[in-house]
Amino acid sequence: MQRADFEALVADALDHVPAEFARYLENVAVMVEDEPHPDLLRKLGLDPRRATLFGLFQGVPLPGRPFDFAGLPDRIVIFAGPLLRACNGKSELERQIRTTVVHEIAHFFGLDERHIRRLGY
Numbered sequence: 001m002q003r004a005d006f007e008a009l010v011a012d013a014l015d016h017v018p019a020e021f022a023r024y025l026e027n028v029a030v031m032v033e034d035e036p037h038p039d040l041l042r043k044l045g046l047d048p049r050r051a052t053l054f055g056l057f058q059g060v061p062l063p064g065r066p067f068d069f070a071g072l073p074d075r076i077v078i079f080a081g082p083l084l085r086a087c088n089g090k091s092e093l094e095r096q097i098r099t100t101v102v103h104e105i106a107h108f109f110g111l112d113e114r115h116i117r118r119l120g121y
Contacts, residue, residue, distance in 0.1 A: 001084060003032070009093065010078050012094070013097050013098040013100075014030060016098065017105065021105065024062065027073045028074045028076060028108060029073050030076045030101075031076070032077075032078050032080055033078070034079070035080075035082070036051075036053045036079050036082070040053075040056075041053060053079055053082060054078070054082055054083050054086070054100040054103075055079060055101070055103060056104065057075070057076050057107035057108055058075040059074025061109065061110040062108060063109070064110065074108060076104040076105065078097065
């Protein structure tokens, strides 16, 4: 799959975020990268030889911000390589990208892994 086609799937996933949530994402940059760096995986407590990381939220979750918060834009990174290797076909890839985008947005809203998994993401 071409990079532009993958990025279009990520953009489509973002277009499906309901407006009541999307309005909070103005200062969140969504990036596509090929692979997570092994140092990043280690920092997250993951084994670089075995870990699969589809996405990552980097920033300060909304509930942890003071009213006068002024920081760099938050980032959501979607990793193309792991997603492409894990999915069989375009429809599965589209579903997994949407799931990953929602999962990372949930981190932005302050939900932890346990909470997100209970929601099915």
